[in-house]
Amino acid sequence: MLKISLSEIAEIRFGLHALPGSWGPISYLQVRHFSEDGLRIPGSEEYLPLTTKNKSHVLLDGDVLFVGKGSRLFSWCYTKSEQPVIASSIFFVLRPDVKVVYPEYLSTILNAPQSKTLFLQLGSGTNIFSIRKSELGAFEIPIPPLAQQKRIATLARLHQQETALARQLIAEKQNMYTSIISKLIK
Template structure:
């Protein structure tokens, strides 16, 4: 099965900042290296009829299709209302057959990223086109299996965050200890 059989993909919008904003304009730079939202984002657009049809819904997948690092994030209303910039392809899945978290996991999987890198166009600004993303082959496990895979992946990410924190604290401890020894 290919992605377009399980979802609808549309492009993000191009817009410029406006006075008296009430709409978040999501960009790839709004995420850190671990694909987490950065804090304290501010609205930069004004919601109007032409942007209304582009407002993100919970469960939409934001796929960064332009730049040096392709990745997918499930939008859960963290900043709302919001539209995605033209850097993104927005994927709306058929939730009865494909949960958004599973497709995001699949698109973020290292093997898929390698494959996408091979299909990308452009050298200074690599990009994945909508048509390329639509034709990505995906094996469709049951919803229960999709949920188990995404739960395991979330636990793996949490573990990695904790290990990183432990390493930071350990380094801090050793630095303090060695400095105290040095001062004696």
């Protein structure tokens, strides 16, 4: 299968370093706004004002965020919402060439266990995990036909949904168990 370096199929830039507030027209995404699985946590918003400086950092539909520093390693594909969104500087913002790579597929590949293992090897040797932009750009992505990329991305999305439902079920079972034990002990 054809493999192409990430820098050949996507623009790679950093998110914006800013001090967010509790209100504003732009959502400001930070790592804490995502679950351990890299899923966005609803209702955990922070905001920025719209300025000429940050206007160019507003995410576009299909932009892929990748955490390049810290203890958590994940990728997430942005889907346009009603409110503009800007990613913090902890993220690399990848803008894929959609004629070559489907954005959700790119996120799936970056989240794959073998990719994470490679990134962890690249970022090791320091106190705080960090991947350089050049290392990320040199990462090779397998490029099957777009139809196959979409099927792979759909499989990954369904897996995430199934995992989330399983976690909800476990939490409900734990609540039910706790309730029953509490009633039996009284």
